[in-house]
Amino acid sequence: AQTVTQSQPEMSVQEAETVTLSCTYDTSESNYYLFWYKQPPSRQMILVIRQEAYKQQNATENRFSVNFQKAAKSFSLKISDSQLGDTAMYFCAFMKPSGTYKYIFGTGTRLKVLA
Amino acid sequence: DTAVSQTPKYLVTQMGNDKSIKCEQNLGHDTMYWYKQDSKKFLKIMFSYNNKELIINETVPNRFSPKSPDKAHLNLHINSLELGDSAVYFCASSQSRRATNEKLFFGSGTQLSVL
Numbered sequence: 001a002q003t004v005t006q007s008q009p010e011m012s013v014q015e016a017e018t019v020t021l022s023c024t025y026d027t028s029e030s031n032y033y034l035f036w037y038k039q040p041p042s043r044q045m046i047l048v049i050r051q052e053a054y055k056q057q058n059a060t061e062n063r064f065s066v067n068f069q070k071a072a073k074s075f076s077l078k079i080s081d082s083q084l085g086d087t088a089m090y091f092c093a094f095m096k097p098s099g100t101y102k103y104i105f106g107t108g109t110r111l112k113v114l115a
Numbered sequence: 116d117t118a119v120s121q122t123p124k125y126l127v128t129q130m131g132n133d134k135s136i137k138c139e140q141n142l143g144h145d146t147m148y149w150y151k152q153d154s155k156k157f158l159k160i161m162f163s164y165n166n167k168e169l170i171i172n173e174t175v176p177n178r179f180s181p182k183s184p185d186k187a188h189l190n191l192h193i194n195s196l197e198l199g200d201s202a203v204y205f206c207a208s209s210q211s212r213r214a215t216n217e218k219l220f221f222g223s224g225t226q227l228s229v230l
Contacts, residue, residue, distance in 0.1 A: 045221035105158040
């Protein structure tokens, strides 16, 4: 069974600085998708970034980028130029595009951006 | 315009009662989900329906019964509520299980408090 691990329960970063959130996963699959979701205090879950395992190039979305290391089964999220609005819970998620297509979430990292 | 809407946003009830949470998506998606987020923010899938067919049924007490009258709706009925059922329940949808641009769209959550 697939598992997703986020080893940092809480992190903080100064405004305008860069922070990296860690995520590792365990799977025997070769084809899958990885995601980072953000949950601000409003509770709404928002997709931040998505990576397809068959693509070697790391995904980027504006200030958000990932470091995808397939062999190491690592999928970290880098937030550059952190903003106060980035304060949220961040969840890493894994999905295998076959069978039940179930999304499996990590336990989350609470990120606080300090003014 | 809300893509995935769930009602109510807050639900406070007594132990032993029966309650329902409704979810509707207007995205034309084929697949809908119910997730439970506990007090530690852990997100765990409960059910998934694809075109009104149940495809994921995790280890959930049979007091929880999903109902999908059509592919745009997935309701969650809970019988004999217990204190441990207190959590935030999220509805989500995805285009289909085979779409290559797969991602989850979440509702804003229903915070259930059982007293």
